[in-house]
Amino acid sequence: MQKSSENETRIGIVTKEWPPAVYGGAGVHVVQLTEALRKVSGTTVDVHCFGGPRTDGSFGYETPIDFADANPALQAIATDLAIAQNLAEADVIHSHTWYANMAGHTASLLYGTPHIVSAHSLEPLRPWKADQLGGGYKISSWAEKTAYESADAIIAVSDGMRADVLAAYPDVDPKKVVTIRNGVDTSRFKPNSDTSVLTEYGITGRYAMFVGRITRQKGLAHLLRAWRDVPAEYGLVLAAGSPDEPGIGAEVAELIGELQKSRQNVWWIKEMLPHDKLTAALTHADLFLCPSIYEPLGIVNLEAMGCETAVLASRVGGIPEVVSHSTTGELVDYTENDIARFEASIAEAITRLMSNPELLVSYGKAGREKAIKEFGWDAVAATTMALYRSVINKR
Numbered sequence: 001m002q003k004s005s006e007n008e009t010r011i012g013i014v015t016k017e018w019p020p021a022v023y024g025g026a027g028v029h030v031v032q033l034t035e036a037l038r039k040v041s042g043t044t045v046d047v048h049c050f051g052g053p054r055t056d057g058s059f060g061y062e063t064p065i066d067f068a069d070a071n072p073a074l075q076a077i078a079t080d081l082a083i084a085q086n087l088a089e090a091d092v093i094h095s096h097t098w099y100a101n102m103a104g105h106t107a108s109l110l111y112g113t114p115h116i117v118s119a120h121s122l123e124p125l126r127p128w129k130a131d132q133l134g135g136g137y138k139i140s141s142w143a144e145k146t147a148y149e150s151a152d153a154i155i156a157v158s159d160g161m162r163a164d165v166l167a168a169y170p171d172v173d174p175k176k177v178v179t180i181r182n183g184v185d186t187s188r189f190k191p192n193s194d195t196s197v198l199t200e201y202g203i204t205g206r207y208a209m210f211v212g213r214i215t216r217q218k219g220l221a222h223l224l225r226a227w228r229d230v231p232a233e234y235g236l237v238l239a240a241g242s243p244d245e246p247g248i249g250a251e252v253a254e255l256i257g258e259l260q261k262s263r264q265n266v267w268w269i270k271e272m273l274p275h276d277k278l279t280a281a282l283t284h285a286d287l288f289l290c291p292s293i294y295e296p297l298g299i300v301n302l303e304a305m306g307c308e309t310a311v312l313a314s315r316v317g318g319i320p321e322v323v324s325h326s327t328t329g330e331l332v333d334y335t336e337n338d339i340a341r342f343e344a345s346i347a348e349a350i351t352r353l354m355s356n357p358e359l360l361v362s363y364g365k366a367g368r369e370k371a372i373k374e375f376g377w378d379a380v381a382a383t384t385m386a387l388y389r390s391v392i393n394k395r
Contacts, residue, residue, distance in 0.1 A: 001272055003044065005150050007042055008042050008043065008044055009042060009043050009044070009091050009092065009271045009388060009389070009392070010043075010044045010045075010046065010091045010092075010238050011037060011044065011045045011088075011089050011090065011091070011092055011093075011094060011375045012044060012046050012047070012087045012090030012091060012092070012093045012094065012104075012107075012113075013030065013033075013045060013046065013048065013094050013095075013096070013349055014048045014049075014080075014083055014087075014093060014094070014095040014096065014100040014103045015027070015030045015048070015049050015050070015095070015097070015100050015103050016046050016049065016050040016051075016076070016096075016097060016100055017030060017049070017050075017096075017098035018030065018031070018047060018049035018050075018051065018054065018060070019031060019041060019056070021050075021272045023050045023213060023242055023272070024213060025120065025182070025297070025298070025299040025300065026118075026120040026121070028067070028097055028299050029118070029120065029157070029182050029299060030094070030096050031383065032183060032377055033183075033377070033380065034047060034379070035226075035386065036183070036377040036378060036380060037384065037385065039087045039337075039378075039381070040381055040385055041087075041383070042287060043385070044150075046058075046059065046090065047059065047088065047116060048061065048083045048087070048103065049061070050063075050076075050079055050099065050100075051274070052082055058174075059083075059086065061079050061082050061083055062079075063078065063079055063118075063334045064079065064082060065166075066078075067079075070132065071134060071135065071136040071231045071238075072132075072133055073133050073135075073136025073137070073139035073140050073143075074103075074135055074136065074139065075286050076098075076099045076100075076140075076143075079103075079107060079144065080100065080101075080102040080103035080106065081102075081103070082335065083103040083107075084104075084107040084110060085107075085110075086102045087103070087104075087107035087111065087113065088107075088110075088111050090107070090111075090113055091113070091114075091392055092113065092114050092115075092116065092388045092391060092392055093107055093108060093114070093115045093116070093389075094115075094116045094118065094151065094189075094231045094346070094384075094388075095115065095117050095118070095147070096115075096116075096117075096118045096120060097118075097120055097121070097148070098123060098140045098141075098143050098144040099140075100200075101117055101143055101144055101146075101147035101148075101197065102143045102147060102175065103141075104116075104117065104144070104147065104151075105146060105147040105150055105151070106152050108150070108151075108152075110207050111277075113395075114152040114153075114391040114392055114394070115147075115150070115151050116151060116152060116153045116154070116155060116252055116391060117147055117148060117151045117153075117154050117155070117179075118154075118155040118157065118162030118167050118389070119148075119154055119155065119156045119157065119161050119162075119164075119296065119340040120157060120296055121217075121294070122144070122161075122165065122168050123137070123140050123141040123144045123145075124141065124168045125164060125168065125294055126217060126294065127213075128217070128245075129244075129247075131247060132244050132245040135221040136312070139204060141387060142167070143314060145169060146349035148165065148169050148172055149169060149171050149172055151176070151395070152391040152395075153174060153176045153177075153178060153387055153390075153391050154172065154178070154385065155178060155179075155180050155387070156177055156178065156180075156296075157179075157180050157181055157182050157297040157318060158179065158181055158293055158296055158297045158317065158318025158321050158322075159182070159318065159321060160176050160296070160316075160317045160318040160319075160320075160321065161179075161297065161317065161318055162178075162179050162299075163297040164296075164317070165177050165281070168277055171313065175285065178387060180376065180383050180384055180387070181297060181299050181318070181321065181322075181379040181380070182299050182302065182375070182381060183302075183369050183375045183376060183377040183378070183379070184302035184303055184305070184306050184375050184377075185306075185377055186306045186368070186371050186376070187305030188279075188306075188377075189277065189279060189282075189302070189303045189307055189371075190279070190306055190308075190368075191279075191308045191368075192276065192279040192282075192283045192307065193280070193283065193308055194276065194280045194281040195280070195284070196277075197273070197277040197281050197284075198280075198281075198373075199264075200282060201237075201267055201269060202267070203235065203236050203237060203267055203281075203284075204235070204237045205234075205265055205287050206233075206234060206235060206297055206354065206357075207234065207235030207236060207237050207265065207284075207285055207286065207303075208217075208234065208235070208236055208285060208286060208288070208289050208312075208354065209236075209237040209238075209281060209282060209285035209287070209288055209289065210223060210236070210237070210238050210239065210288075210289045210291075210307075211239045211240070211241050211278070211282070211288075211300050211304075211314050212239075212240060212288075212290075212302075213240070213241070213243075213244065214240050214243035214244070214245045214248055214249055214252050215243070215244060215248060216239065216248055216293070216367060217292060217293060217294045217295070217312065218291070218293075219242060219291035219292045219293045220238075220252055220336075221248070221251050221252055221255060222228070222254060222291050222293070222339065222342060222346065223258065223289060223291040223346060224252065224330065224389075225255065225343050225344040226253035226291075226344070226346035226347040226350070228259070228347075228348055228379075229267075229347035229349075229351075229352050230262055230345070230351055230354075231351060231354075231367055232265075232271060234264075234265075234350070234351075234354045235265035235266065235267070236259075236265070236266045236267070237267050237269065237281060237285065238256065238266070238267065238269065239269045239272075239273055239278070240252070240268065240269070240270070241269075241270045241272065255286070256268050256327040257354045267268045275370055278303075278315070279303075279307050282303065282304050282307040282309050283307045283308065283309065285304075286299070286307045286309075286310070286353075286354060286360050287309070287310050287311075287312055287350065287353055287354060287360055287362050288300075288304035288311045288312070288329075288359060289311075289312055289313075289346075289350070290311060290312070290313035290314065290319065290323075291313070291318070291346055292313070292314050292316060292317070293314065293316060293334055293336070294317060295313075295314070295316055295317040295318065295319050296317050296318050297316065297317070297318035297319070297322060298313065298317070298319050298322055298323075299322070300322055301319065301322050302371055302375055303315055305323075305328060305329075305364075305367030305368055305370060305371040306324075306368060306371045306372075308364040308365060308367065308368045309354070309364050309367070310328070310329045310359075310363035310364045310367065311323045311328060311330075311363070311367060312328075312329055312330050312331075312332070312346075312350060312353060312362040313329065313331055313332075313348055314331065314332060314333075314334045314342075315331040315332060315333050315334065316334050319331065322375075323367075324366070324370065325365050326366035327363070327370075328363055328366045328370050329363050329367060330349055330353065330363075332345040332346055332349050332393075333345065365391065
């Protein structure tokens, strides 16, 4: 890598997820942001990612061999140090999630380069991560806190996330936390009438759909318990895999198995669907379901909206900034101290909405219009570039 010329900006993107290993909203965001930034004149974008060498021009890093059997948090920190030594030529470093934050933080200390972090989620608001990381959760929490408090700027993907950042890290200067919402490529996420995915998985009749990782954050177990009270005439398609710890994986499998004993129209797709099959399944769904208990923004809602599908989601985090209640879909309240009420509200809303297909069609059309108008990646890239230049000029 060579230092960019005087009229160019070299951006170092640091991320755990990069194709083909993209399994969550943060990974989707990084891929699409990178594509959009590369269209901006006068920029060079280098991607530094976890997971070993790539053949697409990105710089991939294996976990250092001495850490092959270490706690996942230690593995991440070790990989970050390997990445940091290769960021000397960047004009600005932009890291995504705690896994990558310490690469940007360390390189910023080492080379004096401005470091920006994107807040896709916050460790203090995900205490269930201790089940996945054990003692590593204290390490991930330390890494995130250190990077956030030292960063030149923090990008919050929603106003809700911005408020969460300032509440979780009161020592962070509010002036450096800016909201730049995620985008969606509506030329890729658009209505897809192909029915082959339905034939492949034996999906018949009207159905609602969930897409996401099996993690407590996504609220899938709550949805499955709520589904017991949804009329059996309505089907449920679950594109859900990659449990982040054995406990939630076992709980979800048991709940799905229980439903499938009495219903023939509950389909569980465990592998990640290729893009065309995903958009087709979303398009044919009457209703998209997002029962998250924590969600900074929820790119998957934008993807469903792009496919002209109505959304029913929890009123948490940044979701209300995406899903307009009674316009592009509906929202249900999540109350941590009254889970039974939350699940009952989900069941009631699903039942009512599925019984009114005309309303769902109108929500879907309004959702695509909103996705096109408010969440284009070109605008996201332009705003992000302006932030890059502002932190570079301050150094």
